[in-house]
Amino acid sequence: VDLDEVDDEEDLLPRSPIVTIMGHVDHGKTSLLDFIRKTNVIGGEAGGITQHIGAYEVSLPEDKGKITFLDTPGHEAFTAMRARGAQVTDIVIIVIAADDSVMPQTREAINHAQAAGAPIIFAFNKMDRPGANADKVREQLSTMNILVEEWGGKYQTQEISAKTGMGVDLLLEKVLLEAELLELKANPNKRAVGTVIEAALDKGRGIVTTILVQAGTLKVGDPILAGCYSGRVKALFNERGARIDSVGPSGPVQVLGMQGAPTAGDKFNAVESEPEAREIANKRLQLQREQGLRTQKH
Numbered sequence: 263v264d265l266d267e268v269d270d271e272e273d274l275l276p277r278s279p280i281v282t283i284m285g286h287v288d289h290g291k292t293s294l295l296d297f298i299r300k301t302n303v304i305g306g307e308a309g310g311i312t313q314h315i316g317a318y319e320v321s322l323p324e325d326k327g328k329i330t331f332l333d334t335p336g337h338e339a340f341t342a343m344r345a346r347g348a349q350v351t352d353i354v355i356i357v358i359a360a361d362d363s364v365m366p367q368t369r370e371a372i373n374h375a376q377a378a379g380a381p382i383i384f385a386f387n388k389m390d391r392p393g394a395n396a397d398k399v400r401e402q403l404s405t406m407n408i409l410v411e412e413w414g415g416k417y418q419t420q421e422i423s424a425k426t427g428m429g430v431d432l433l434l435e436k437v438l439l440e441a442e443l444l445e446l447k448a449n450p451n452k453r454a455v456g457t458v459i460e461a462a463l464d465k466g467r468g469i470v471t472t473i474l475v476q477a478g479t480l481k482v483g484d485p486i487l488a489g490c491y492s493g494r495v496k497a498l499f500n501e502r503g504a505r506i507d508s509v510g511p512s513g514p515v516q517v518l519g520m521q522g523a524p525t526a527g528d529k530f531n532a533v534e535s536e537p538e539a540r541e542i543a544n545k546r547l548q549l550q551r552e553q554g555l556r557t558q559k560h
């Protein structure tokens with residue numbers, strides 16, 4: 263089987279952006295993710311997302327669009343995925359506390375995003391604090407050759423407070439604007455292809471794997487393959503803990519039915535049959551063992 267088949271242009275449909283939030287420690291990444299998670303209202307449904315499944319999807323009001331957030335702040339998850347060849351992020355939001363300044367991990371985040379070719383939007387956070395000075399941060403960025411839009415450059419910025427929520431709606435609109443320019447597309451009408459975000463053993467439910475579908479549609483009953491493990495989709499859950507039947511491109515989902523726990527960053531595929539999935543998984547496991555033996559010898 264060809265697990266990397268290329269789509270015809272005419273089969274591609276628009277998909278929503280997948281966003282990672284990065285920035286220096288204590289600048290407000292977790293607070294921003296929490297604020298967006300808690301305040302979002304999907305399809306008129308009141309109340310925020312209560313579950314933590316490693317990724318969540320939010321819908322903007324008035325059908326403006328959807329955004330998927332990787333719910334792991336910081337650089338480790340991003341670099342771990344990239345190290346495994348997984349490219350899941352379309353847009354990076356870099357949070358900078360405006361009462362502080364551009365810090366080492368801010369620079370690191372900029373480097374990571376640029377290396378991944380992902381556009382950056384800067385969120386100047388903690389604007390509710392008396393000492394906040396976004397212009398000072400703009401100035402610092404300019405000395406790194408990063409010119410913000412309001413100063414004639416290409417980088418979008420938004421002043422926010424992750425604490426009060428000020429400006430967060432505007433930040434999300436800027437994400438959608440950036441996404442529009444990227445013309446993100448995927449073919450929803452094929453077997454699902456995605457990336458493992460996290461996997462864990464749950465006492466009652468067995469192995470719970472959070473994946474991000476990047477193309478195709480994953481359905482209950484599909485034979486699946488991720489890393490060195492195979493299985494069959496027994497159930498799918500969204501970030502609200504609700505059972506769903508299927509999930510399409512840019513959708514985060516919890517999958518029950520993997521026979522073993524894959525690693526974050528592993529590629530995920532729905533395949534034609536379970537024996538086929540098992541065969542490929544076993545081959546990969548064998549290859550991994552051989553490689554392990556080889557590195558031991560050296």
Ligand code: GDP
Nearest residue numbers: 286287288289290291292293387388423424425
């Ligand atoms: P992270 O390390 O980047 O994930 O930062 P956190 O989200 O944990 O935030 C670090 C600290 O800054 C926490 O005590 C937050 O409550 C506080 N904080 C985050 N955002 C804001 C904000 O917009 N305004 C104020 N006043 N405090 C904030």
